Amino acid sequence: MKTPIKHHQVIHAGWMNEQETSKRGPKGGILADKMGLGKTLCTLTSMVHGKLPARSKESRTNLVVVPKSLKDQWIIEARKHTIQPSSDGMLGLGAIISYSTESSSEAQMLIFEGADLVIVTYPELCSAFKNVRYPKELADASDKDKEKFFNKSVRPKLPAIFRFKFRAVYLDEGHTIRNVDTISSTACHKLLSKYRWILTGTPMFNDPTDLYSVLDFVRHPTVFKLTFKGFKTLYKGVENSDDDKINHEWVATLLHETMRSWTYEDELFGYPLTIIPDSVTSEHSRHLSVPERAIYSVVYDRLKELALEANPDPGPDGEKTYKFVAGLFMVLRQMTGHVLVLRPSTFKHLTDDDMRAICREINRPPVRDPFADDYIAALLKLQRSTTCTICKKRTKYIRWAVCHHAYCEGCLTEIMHIAAERGRADAVCELCKLPLGELTDAAQDAKDDKPKWLNDSGKAIPSTKSSAVVDLVRKWRDPLTGDPQAKVLVLTTYKESHKLLAATFEEEDWNFTALTSEMSNAERNDSVSRFKLEPETFIMLATSGVGGTGLNLMNAKYLINYDHYWNEATEGQARGRIYRIGQVEETTIVNLTAEGTVDDRMKEIKEEKIMNIGKV
Ligand SMILES: [Zn+2]
Ligand SMILES: [Zn+2]
Structure with missing residues (x-):
């Protein structure tokens, strides 16, 4: 190494080499030092230390998978911290290469062979992998059979990066693969290498079940044999079990065998690893203003109704329902920042009675909000854009033509009918005579891009x-x-x-x-x-x-x-x-x-x- 290594980094670099040479496995693990404590330096040290002599038959090449924004930085750091190899190739790191798809697959194999370190981004890896499809008859096959099929029929056709066997693969910001269903996760799991490492400051992103994918990736002997479902059952017990039955200890044991992590609070030889002046995090809570509260609570009620009406069946439509309800929740989350982020597609669910109730609330004495008129004006605009062009009624079945004009279901059926009688394929808008086109909410929301939180004089109404x-x-x-x-x-x-x-x-x-x-x-x-x-x-x-x-x-x-x-x-x-x-x-x-x-x-x-x- 060109750069002096700190004690805590030596300790973890040493641990990495211990993992790689241990008989028990996993041959790799999770390096989870907190941000800034030198995961990169530690990893480079481990690579240099684990380097094989040039005459060795085994692969000497390391692969690091990184987020797109970190590729250049990784290459710069690798060159900065390591020395150029001596003539016998034993010291430092030799060729450090940025992955590129320009050369042919065979040329790539040679490039990999000659390199000590290859850096590839997650998107590059995904696009190299994206065409993998399993035949239909394998849909219900076991993971083992799928793996066999993959190695026999799929892998040989994939780009070199999936056929080359690396010495070690390191996933930087490795929590990226926590969701087993994503293509980046699948692609990373299919990489071939003797040692497998995850580098991340946040191995558990949402929940301890995030660990399944990373432990599976590093080939933890227990987890590697489990499906995600099996892992969840061992951790959480069967569905709906009590909180205290959750097996935190089991996961903790897995981590103990697989993970090392320095934090900012850790000390070594009686000294803190690092000194950063204190940081204070606090919640700043405020109640919504009267107009905001009036609008928010009515929208909340309407969206709640929609969520309850949504199909609760977890069957094939379950995912759609989940997405739908998550979408409603997101509307509410956005409204905490400003209630007037409301779109016509949401506002159409408010009745005219709702409108009157909101206005009554806003106008209620004794103190009127200084922006009450702006809020009411914005609501009236939303009300107009959700009123039927023909019958001037408002219903939640309102739809928008591509020209932006709104139609209720009854009027829409009628003009379609008339068009059909006249032998025309596409009905036209009553107002502007343009073809109605496809009637969608999304089209309306996209067109309606002037923020409602701007008042008539173009000033932002404060939230x-x-x-x-x-x-x-x-x-x-x-x-x-x-x-x-x-x-x-x-x-x-x-x-x-x-x-x-x-x-x-x-x-x-x-x-x-x-x-x-x-x-x-x-x-x-x-x-x-x-x-x-x-x-x-x-x-x-x-x-x-x-x-x-x-x-x-x-x-x-x-x-x-x-x-x-x-x-x-x-x-x-x-x-x-x-x-x-x-x-x-x-x-x-x-x-x-x-x-x-x-x-x-x-x-x-x-x-x-x-x-x-x-x-x-
Ligand atoms: Zn109508
Ligand atoms: Zn029109």
Whole structure:
């Protein structure tokens, strides 16, 4: 190694080599050191130490599978930390190669043979694998028979990366494969290698059952023989068993044999591994304003009815139902950020009586909300867009033609009928005479893209949460009582919340920069460096999918999570943007909660998950 290795890294690199040479198995494991403690360096050390002499018949090539955004970084680090091999090839790492599909399969085999380290991304691996199909008659076959078929008939036709036997395969951010049904999970499981490693700071993402896929991948002798169902039964017992029957201890034993993990709190020789100034995470809860509460609670009731009407049968339609109900829940989650993210396809379920009830509530004396009129105007717009063009009635069976005009079922049948009588294949809209086209909710929602939370003069109507963000940022940057230089990272789960906050910050005349999934790599890099280098740019507004992982935004000491996360792992990833090794200031993380909404339920779900993971 070119880079000196810290004690705790030597210990885990040593453990990795012990695992590889042990007789018991698994020949590999999970390296789960917390972010920033040097999993990469530790892995490289283990590779260098485990290197075979050039005359060896066995494969010397290591494969690392990484998220797309980390490929370049891995190559740079591997070259930076390891020395070039001596003439007998024994030291350091020789050829370090970025996987590419440009060469033929046979040429690739030769490239792999000559390399010490190959780096491939999950998407590259998936696209190399994507055409695998099992014949119908194998649908009910055992895993063993499927595996046999795969090795005999499928593997020989796959690209070299699935035919080459590597010395070791390492899955960086290995929790990526936690869901056994995904193509990236299947593709990774099919890689051939003597040793198999998972690198992740969060091996249990949602629940201890996430461990099945990773333990199966590393070929843990017990888990490798189990199906996912078998694993779940051993862990949770049969369906609906009591909480205290859950076998946390069994999973803990599996982990003890397979996993090592350093945390920020660990000490070695009486000294902490690392010193990061304290980080405080707190909940900032607020009640919704009167108009928000009035709208939210009526929509909640209507969506609940829809969910209850949905087919509860877990049969073939069960998954559809699950997705449908999850979709309704997502509408509510988004509404905690601003109730006017409502789409016509949701609003059509509100009756005119509902509308009157909401308005009565909003107008109820003594104190009228300063934005009451804006909220009512927005609702009237939604009401108009969900009214039948012909009979002017509102029903939940309303549909939209491609021209954007709404039709109730009765009127629709009638104009179709008339068109048929006149011998025309496609009916036309009564108003604009354009063909009706396919009538879908999605088309209407997509066309209806002007945010309802903008009032008639184009200003964002504040929500409880968006006002909370403004208040917090003002307080933190107060010239007298706060730190006027402080920088703030604001993360949202939803695009709509992102847009709302962008509009809000613009109205405040705040200098902010943004990160979204629509931006190119160059645009993202530019945005990050503006946040880091420009003193006047003090807010980074990012969607959590892009800004919540991988990035180092240590120059911020405040983080606001606008929407709730499903699990602690994602929240921890977000926190890791500012609370990480090298941070010299205390950090403050605030989760916004709209009290009395699904946010409360989100918190409960997250706490249940934390409890189960904690027990293991
Ligand atoms: Zn009608
Ligand atoms: Zn029309």
